[in-house]
Amino acid sequence: AKADGRSRLCFYGPAMQAELSERAALEADLRRALAQEQFELHYQPQVSSAGGLIGVEALLRWNHPQRGMVSPLSFIPVAEDNGLILDIGRWVLLAACRQLAEWAEVPRLAAMTVSVNVSARQFRHPDFVDEVKSALEFTGAASRLLRLELTESLLLEDVEAVIVRMQALRALGVGFSLDDFGTGYSSLSYLKRLPLTELKIDMSFVRDVLVDPNDAAIARTIIALAHTMGLSVIAEGVESEAQRGFLARSGCDAYQGYLFGRPASAAQLMQFAHNATSV
Ligand code: C2E
Ligand code: CA
Ligand code: CA
Ligand code: CA
Numbered sequence: 001a002k003a004d005g006r007s008r009l010c011f012y013g014p015a016m017q018a019e020l021s022e023r024a025a026l027e028a029d030l031r032r033a034l035a036q037e038q039f040e041l042h043y044q045p046q047v048s049s050a051g052g053l054i055g056v057e058a059l060l061r062w063n064h065p066q067r068g069m070v071s072p073l074s075f076i077p078v079a080e081d082n083g084l085i086l087d088i089g090r091w092v093l094l095a096a097c098r099q100l101a102e103w104a105e106v107p108r109l110a111a112m113t114v115s116v117n118v119s120a121r122q123f124r125h126p127d128f129v130d131e132v133k134s135a136l137e138f139t140g141a142a143s144r145l146l147r148l149e150l151t152e153s154l155l156l157e158d159v160e161a162v163i164v165r166m167q168a169l170r171a172l173g174v175g176f177s178l179d180d181f182g183t184g185y186s187s188l189s190y191l192k193r194l195p196l197t198e199l200k201i202d203m204s205f206v207r208d209v210l211v212d213p214n215d216a217a218i219a220r221t222i223i224a225l226a227h228t229m230g231l232s233v234i235a236e237g238v239e240s241e242a243q244r245g246f247l248a249r250s251g252c253d254a255y256q257g258y259l260f261g262r263p264a265s266a267a268q269l270m271q272f273a274h275n276a277t278s279v
Pocket of ligand 4 (some may be wrong): 044180203
């Protein structure tokens with residue numbers, strides 16, 4: 001008897017109303033951002049243990065006309081909720097492939113992988129494999145240099161479907177990195193069935209790797225696990241030489257973090273590559 005419209009209204013207080021209209025405004029803003037080309041990709045260097053530039057991670061930036069550069073942390077979760085992540089993700093994929101094809105002509109950058117973050121909702125969309133395929137074809141980017149970063153949240157349901165989709169993309173030549181590894185839900189029995197290329201040690205373990213024995217043990221375990229499964233392993237959020245040293249002694253293959261470079265525009269990255277020692 002209480003299930004009428006009026007009794008349900010009590011869930012929507014003024015705070016909730018404000019939250020909802022803020023979200024609606026953000027959604028409209030995001031649509032405009034897509035239409036008016038306010039998004040750009042920045043690229044953060046990834047280096048090998050020998051110090052050579054081996055890849056970059058593409059990170060989304062929103063150059064907002066009033067608010068300046070807006071962090072993806074403030075709009076990606078909203079875009080995941082309202083579905084706009086599908087359009088945004090498509091834009092990111094195309095922009096990253098376009099950049100990859102451009103760098104194929106630059107000697108120092110030609111062999112570099114480009115890692116692209118893919119939201120679970122985007123990956124699960126039925127058109128995703130076709131979209132990757134057409135982005136590669138349209139731009140002429142080399143599939144073996146494209147790496148998709150997935151998170152463990154993708155493994156929460158219907159793992160079989162995820163594996164089938166990953167295999168289809170692997171067959172195209174695309175690689176996979178499991179991002180933020182160790183922070184989410186990951187069953188080791190699933191892990192060995194995923195056609196992965198790389199594990200990415202989450203920066204929350206890297207931060208205190210020198211002072212917290214638990215974090216040190218976790219980092220070493222992830223490195224050993226990756227190598228046992230025949231995968232390479234990269235650490236993110238490396239800010240100090242001491243962190244890099246510890247990880248290097250533990251056998252880590254690659255590094256990403258402010259120690260090597262912040263996310264930068266494609267033009268800045270060119271400069272970085274020019275100044276970097278080649279290996
Ligand atoms: P993430 O994938 O874990 O990316 C790493 C984040 O750590 C980036 O933040 C990067 O700028 C930052 N970072 C890199 N090195 C260091 C370091 O040494 N120290 C510290 N403290 N931070 C470092 P950013 O660019 O703000 O991105 C935040 C998150 O937004 C990303 O986390 C990712 O989950 C999401 N994101 C970014 N671009 C995209 C995209 O194109 N698509 C999707 N779906 N998500 C994206
Ligand atoms: Ca990432
Ligand atoms: Ca990450
Ligand atoms: Ca992270």
